[in-house]
Amino acid sequence: MRAYVVRRLGQSIFTLVVASVLVFLGVRAVPGNPATALTGNADLSPAAIAAINRQYGLNQPVPVQYADWLRQVLTGHLGASPVTGLSITAELANAFPITIELTILSMLIGILIGVPSGIFAAVRRGKVADYVGNAVALFGLSIPSFWFGIVLILIFAVKLHVLPASSYVSFLSSPGSNLSHMVMPAFVLGTGVAAVLMRQMRSGMLEALRTDYVRTARAKGLPEPSVVLKHALRNSLVTVATVIGLQIGVLLSGVAVTETVFGLSGIGSLTINAVFQRDYPTIQAVALITAAAVIAINFAMDFVYAFLSPRVQVEGAAQ
Amino acid sequence: MSLAIVPDPEAMLKAAERSGRDWWRRLFHRPPAVIGLAGVAVVTIAAIFAPLLSPYSPVASSFQHILAPSFSPGHLLGTDELGRDVLSRLIYGAQPTLEVGLLATGLALVVGVPIGLVSGYYRGAGDMIVMRVADVVLAFPFLLLAIGFAAIFGPSLRNVVVALGIGSLPGFVRIARAEAMALREQDYVQAAIVTGVRDRVILFRHLLPNMAGPILVQATLTIPGAILGSALLAYLGLGEQPPTASWGTMLTAAQDHLFNDPWLAILPGLAIFITTLCFNLLGDGLRDLFDPALS
Numbered sequence: 001m002r003a004y005v006v007r008r009l010g011q012s013i014f015t016l017v018v019a020s021v022l023v024f025l026g027v028r029a030v031p032g033n034p035a036t037a038l039t040g041n042a043d044l045s046p047a048a049i050a051a052i053n054r055q056y057g058l059n060q061p062v063p064v065q066y067a068d069w070l071r072q073v074l075t076g077h078l079g080a081s082p083v084t085g086l087s088i089t090a091e092l093a094n095a096f097p098i099t100i101e102l103t104i105l106s107m108l109i110g111i112l113i114g115v116p117s118g119i120f121a122a123v124r125r126g127k128v129a130d131y132v133g134n135a136v137a138l139f140g141l142s143i144p145s146f147w148f149g150i151v152l153i154l155i156f157a158v159k160l161h162v163l164p165a166s167s168y169v170s171f172l173s174s175p176g177s178n179l180s181h182m183v184m185p186a187f188v189l190g191t192g193v194a195a196v197l198m199r200q201m202r203s204g205m206l207e208a209l210r211t212d213y214v215r216t217a218r219a220k221g222l223p224e225p226s227v228v229l230k231h232a233l234r235n236s237l238v239t240v241a242t243v244i245g246l247q248i249g250v251l252l253s254g255v256a257v258t259e260t261v262f263g264l265s266g267i268g269s270l271t272i273n274a275v276f277q278r279d280y281p282t283i284q285a286v287a288l289i290t291a292a293a294v295i296a297i298n299f300a301m302d303f304v305y306a307f308l309s310p311r312v313q314v315e316g317a318a319q
Numbered sequence: 320m321s322l323a324i325v326p327d328p329e330a331m332l333k334a335a336e337r338s339g340r341d342w343w344r345r346l347f348h349r350p351p352a353v354i355g356l357a358g359v360a361v362v363t364i365a366a367i368f369a370p371l372l373s374p375y376s377p378v379a380s381s382f383q384h385i386l387a388p389s390f391s392p393g394h395l396l397g398t399d400e401l402g403r404d405v406l407s408r409l410i411y412g413a414q415p416t417l418e419v420g421l422l423a424t425g426l427a428l429v430v431g432v433p434i435g436l437v438s439g440y441y442r443g444a445g446d447m448i449v450m451r452v453a454d455v456v457l458a459f460p461f462l463l464l465a466i467g468f469a470a471i472f473g474p475s476l477r478n479v480v481v482a483l484g485i486g487s488l489p490g491f492v493r494i495a496r497a498e499a500m501a502l503r504e505q506d507y508v509q510a511a512i513v514t515g516v517r518d519r520v521i522l523f524r525h526l527l528p529n530m531a532g533p534i535l536v537q538a539t540l541t542i543p544g545a546i547l548g549s550a551l552l553a554y555l556g557l558g559e560q561p562p563t564a565s566w567g568t569m570l571t572a573a574q575d576h577l578f579n580d581p582w583l584a585i586l587p588g589l590a591i592f593i594t595t596l597c598f599n600l601l602g603d604g605l606r607d608l609f610d611p612a613l614s
Binding site: 014027144153154252253257283286 | 471
């Protein structure tokens with residue numbers, strides 16, 4: 001087990017380092033002078049270019065620049081955005097809580113809908129409940145999240161006036177208002193997660209229900225709910241962990257758009273604004289943080305996975 | 320030694336052909352898959368014959384008819400904020416949608432399958448590198464990849480295709496790799512290896528055709544993801560640029576008129592939704608054929 005964790009940790013760190021090099025070089029790949037690329041201003045005087053080169057260390061060799069940047073990232077001093085003049089670290093600190101809350105709420109909604117409906121569909125395979133569950137999952141997989149958001153705004157904010165259309169209120173200042181602002185975006189994202197979870201849960205359960213240990217449990221005369229919930233639940237948690245690992249990237253993409261639709265100023269909106277303003281240092285910071293988050297969550301999920309399913313642990317150790 | 324136990328090769332070939340044809344027939348016995356196939360056909364026809372089917376040019380504005388409601392004379396689905404015919408724009412919008420969905424998936428398939436095939440067959444250090452690279456790609460959500468491409472090379476349809484193609488690569492690499500690893504242990508492949516058949520022949524004649532099923536399923540299920548991704552990027556302004564008619568850009572423009580003309584936003588979203596749904600129905604149907612245990 002320890003060998004497995006150490007090996008996965010090594011892999012994760014390696015992946016993160018490669019990702020950080022890519023993020024760093026990506027901005028260097030922007031055509032033209034790095035100073036004009038950095039500021040997004042093509043008409044800089046030579047003096048201004050020299051000043052920017054000094055300020056951002058652009059006249060240093062590339063490996064030195066990379067090391068400097070890495071030090072800035074690790075110490076949390078990302079400097080000021082060349083476009084807005086605001087501290088990038090402060091901007092990230094403002095945006096992060098919104099995105100994290102939205103991600104956690106949508107994961108929760110996804111799990112609360114996806115897991116029970118997946119179990120139910122598997123147990124009732126071929127019956128009406130199974131078909132309804134599958135149809136709902138297909139709906140969740142196919143609907144464009146941003147459009148779903150717009151439709152929800154149309155129904156609940158424009159027509160019925162029961163929920164606010166956009167903006168954000170901090171949870172600490174007003175929990176009720178915060179949740180009423182978050183419920184629509186979280187539901188939009190949660191449906192997508194629920195759809196994937198439901199399908200994975202269903203096929204995982206169908207497989208589990210055919211295994212010998214389930215047959216043994218039934219042969220022992222255990223009541224069916226106990227067979228399903230006790231013996232197959234551990235299996236289902238493995239599925240949840242896998243799906244969270246696989247879906248986190250998709251979810252973070254969805255978060256960016258949903259934030260735009262609902263006017264939430266989280267990491268996603270920050271990224272998209274940065275792209276349109278050609279604010280490369282901010283793009284770099286956000287790209288690295290997102291990649292780090294995905295890698296960290298996948299590592300954590302692998303760990304959970306190995307913990308929940310002894311088979312994986314053995315396979316992993318044998319590799 | 321009796322020759323009678325050796326199966327007649329011609330009969331085997333015929334049986335294989337039969338099961339191949341059977342496969343199509345079985346697909347047609349599944350109503351959801353048939354609906355999906357029909358929907359995909361409709362969108363394809365709309366994309367190919369858009370100039371013949373649309374009543375107007377998708378970019379022709381008529382300032383006398385701005386924001387006309389549905390069922391107005393001459394404009395079945397009304398007009399948008401520049402007086403352009405919504406029906407025509409919806410029909411033309413099928414073009415970039417299919418283009419991105421098919422090209423991005425095709426790119427991922429053409430690049431990803433050989434990589435997965437080779438790394439799964441040979442394993443070793445190369446395989447390890449491939450899997451680590453796949454990890455790195457997966458660490459960047461596709462939106463971030465696309466944003467990076469748009470930020471570096473400027474927003475365009477081609478960059479969207481490349482970004483979505485790269486984002487879909489790991490899926491194909493993993494499937495081809497897993498299949499290659501499993502098929503390698505099969506007796507007929509082991510026999511081919513032992514008898515000294517060249518690697519290239521084993522890879523492309525023995526392994527590749529036998530993984531066609533799972534790859535086809537992966538492709539059919541990647542297309543809807545790519546379509547949703549491209550619509551999303553167009554919506555954010557990172558894909559096709561106005562005035563090109565695309566469902567994503569129509570949605571962006573419509574958001575300013577949500578209160579007075581909600582249909583302007585509802586229709587293009589519905590088009591994306593139905594197209595994605597049909598591809599998913601078709602993909603599910605195909606998957607069930609290859610993996611009946613899960614249906």
